[in-house]
Amino acid sequence: MKKKITIIPFEEHNACNLFSIRIDDDECEMMKFANKLIKDEKRDDLQKIAHQFAKIGEFGAEERFFRPAGKFKDNVWELPRHYIVKSNYRLYCLRYGTSVVILGNGGLKETRTYQEEPELHKFVILLQTIDEKIKQLIIKGKLSIANKQITGKLEFFI
Template identity: 40%
Template sequence: MKLKLKIELFEQHDEVNFYTLRFEKDETEVDKFLNKFPEGCEYDEDIDILIKWIDQIGGKGALERYFRPEGKYTDYVYAIPIETCNLRLYVIRLSENVVILGNGGIKTTKTYNEDNELNTHVELLQEISGYIRNRLINKKIVIHNKTLSGNLSFYLSQK
């Protein structure tokens, strides 16, 4: 069975448009992440740090120094924040003006691949990043300034 996934606009900032992923008939990946940590939970300070970083990146641009490298160098997968925080939000950084927010969780291990949940989120973004790279090369997806356009739907094999 194949699962349909699409990239959709999440937030527009002065320098960066943030996109996110949505599986058909489901909430977005970044909303799933945020809903794990409702207001008043023990991770309020960590969520505030993440929101501060998203706002900073949105205002200054998605410069590589604002992201923690994850995965392989060629897959565009990163994490925020770069400062000490108990949470990791995984993203695909396509340019200094386009970032796709994924999902994440509580960082309890030295590396993401030691944690099944975090590893699952990174592997999904790595797979999507590969599809995006191919579509960028073939001009089926285009980045113009802060806008991502073209064929933004994907079908993934259910694992």
């Protein structure tokens, strides 16, 4: 069964805007991640991530704020572990240049690679699929990413 994906605004900043994704009209993926941290009593980590979002928003989504997570050909990145205070949680996202980031979901990484964690692997595969669809929509002229904005077809199926 196909999933309905909706790209929604999350935070607006001077240099970079943050978006998230909603799957089938559910809560946005970034809020699901935040709720996991709250449930697991990792509020310090959540505050640290919020501070990192503010830095990304102020300076732009520069590579130094991220770590490649997917494959060379995709735009999947993660917030590096050193931005998380007390845990091994990972947050995955799509990074488009320095002005647009689409926040995904994540979770606790207790293995060497995300591929060994079924939940994390699922999140990365989902973002890779969304990234591929976004690239197709851009080529067809149905979606545009420029000037900190994503415009056009913000709802699609994968």
